[in-house]
Amino acid sequence: MNPEYTWVTIADNGDAPVGASQHQIQTAKKSIIDIMGAPIEDTAEFKSKINAITFRDTILCISGELKEHGEGEVASNFRYKHDNDTNERVIDNYLYLFEYHAATTGCMPIIVTTIPRSWRTKSFFIKENGFIISGTPGSPERVDEHDLMQMLLTFGIRLSNMVKIRESCSSARHNTYLIDMISFLYQIKIGKPSFPHTFDTVYRKPTKFTDGDDGFSRMYMETVSQDGYIFFTPKPSSVDGIYGELKQAISPEDNVVKEAIRQHCLEYHIDRWTDFDVNDTDDAFTLLMIIHAFTCNQENLQVEELYIMNSLVEIMKPWFAQL
Secondary structure (H helix, E strand, O other), rough: OOEEEEEEEEOOOOOOOOOOOOHEEEEHHHHEEOOOOOOOHHHHHHHHHHHHHOOOOOOOEOOOOOOOOOOOOOOHHHOOOOOHHHHHHHHHHHHHHHHHHHHHHHHOOOOOOOOHHHOOEEEEEOOOOOEEEEEOOOOOOOEEEEEHHHHHHHHOOOEEEEEEEHHHHHHHHEEOOOHHHHHHHHHHHOOOOOOOHHEEEEEEEEEEEEEOOOOOOOEEEEEOOOOEEEEEEOOHHHHHHHHHHHHHHHOOOOOOOHHHHHHHHHHHEEEEEEEEEOOOHHHHHHHHHHHHHHHHHHOOOOHHHHHHHHHHHHHHHHHHOOO
């Protein structure tokens, strides 16, 4: 599979079009910027994009554990270990994103939708024959992931295709946490009564340090009392429930989680920076999970829901063309 960093838009045809008037923008649904990979994009292009998609009520979501200097290596989405110039660009893009979002929204909190690696209670292994099994990280005991395989099969993804897809996870010995799917399930808590029970509040300042042995800079999130940003981060008590929702999201039948996914996509225009098959297959599987939430109830979908579903199917066509 070809690794690709790109913007993906989850929207419906009721959103304000490009070049919309201020009135159209004000009456369009709220927007989310969802950064789900290292923003390696050219700095000028990244700034132009952020300027165009950030409004006074735009919600910013990022994926990566917040670590202070001295707490170990920063999250992979906050760096680029293969090239120093690109790594600098990633950090500078983040710093611009945080600053511009704060200035435009009046310092709205930033939502962290990922959980630390030590909290992840399931890991998934793609076997040589393409079948997926899962278990507790570090434990030899594994179980078959029939629901996940069945969901993929509804899209025509068979074991022979999975043999190819598994190579996206080769750097992790064909293991994945499916963490982007988990992150999206955290995102759909936005605006819901369960949000304060799901997220904690911390105050951090993104700070660039260049003191490692490799000469690469790192962006750490330092605890401060001023000149920082408010971040909402998942509570430890939320983890078991989210994994339960993942099971529902990939199950064959319609349910409250799939309904929540559909409703979230109707309520928000989502601009998502994603890294298809760069380190894993999580991004592609996340979009398939979202599509699955629509297709499992396709006969009852409204016009806007059908539009969202079909637009996501179009987005995934280049990925499917590689199988």
